[in-house]
Amino acid sequence: MNQILDLMKSHRSIRKYENKDVSNELILEILEAATMASSSGNMQPYSIIITRDDDIKRELLPLHFNQSMVLNSPVLVTFCSDFNRMRKWLKYNNAPENFDNFMSFLIGMIDATIMSQNFALAAEARGLGICYMGTTLASNLEIAKTLKLPKYVVPVVGFSLGYPAESPEKRDRLPLEGIIHHDVYKDYTEEEIQNIYSSKEKLGMQRYRSSKELSEIIEKSNVDNLAQIYTKIKYTRESHIKYSEDVISCLREQGFL
Incomplete structure (x- = not known):
């Protein structure tokens, strides 16, 4: 075991x-x-x-x-x-x-x-x-x-x-207390959210800034934190809308819709 x-x-x-x-x-x-x-x-x-x-x-x-x-x-x-x-x-x-x-x-x-x-x-x-x-x-x-x-x-x-x-190197993960709910879902306060993501924020920014290429992208994109990297660079609203449409097209083409 x-x-x-x-x-x-x-x-x-x-x-x-x-x-x-x-x-x-x-x-x-x-x-x-x-x-x-x-x-x-x-x-x-x-x-x-x-x-x-x-x-x-x-x-x-x-x-x-x-x-x-x-x-x-x-x-x-x-x-x-x-x-x-x-x-x-x-x-x-x-x-x-x-x-x-x-x-x-x-x-x-x-x-x-x-x-x-x-x-x-x-x-x-x-x-x-x-x-x-x-x-x-x-x-x-x-x-x-x-x-x-x-x-x-x-x-x-x-x-x-x-x-x-x-x-x-081993990648960071959210702390268990940030993802576990007992019996029912308990929503998060702002303070709890910031605490849950504090380590990921620090380590994530260090990782991105350690790469010259990624650091240059960050500077050009005018982002200040990891949350903005996720939503302004990596996973934009526009890209996910496009991917959503593409997946729906695939399901229709392949007979599931």
Whole structure:
């Protein structure tokens, strides 16, 4: 038990990898453990795309906002909400072809995400490193086209995978007292909010200012604190409205709306 907890506490996002292949046998071993994750109705409404091909990676690179690990990791793993497989099974067994709605997509998305975290833990237990890429959801329609996903399959989360060639510092997390509620939700006072985020504010600003490139962006953007970095630089209202529209378009294209 202590080993499991230590593994979970030692997680780092790995963006640089050794020039070393990850064998199919190891990936299958990891997948066997990952598929034991909880699943709604034990339906397992997900599929996993293992991408090694350099040409496909180059197609995916701009869709993942040109993040370097797309090309320098030996493997990309994309987890998809998938009701294509189950709907075919229903059809071939003269059962109603349900699961073509938003709720079904959410069920598949949740199951795929739970399974992806099982995969990540199993991979790290075998000495591999991963880096989740939120761009999988932001660019899911174009990623679906690149990966030739049929109707009722939508990419929701993905990460790079390989043997770590770096050992980055542990990232900060909010204090437990800032995220735990007992019995019912207790809303926060301004003082409590400032206390909860005080360490993240300090460490986050130090991290951004330690990078010459990021520091220059901060200065040009005229931001004063971490909250403004999140909302004026990283996650603007305009970008999230666009991504929201793109995701809705993908769900409509793939048959869930």
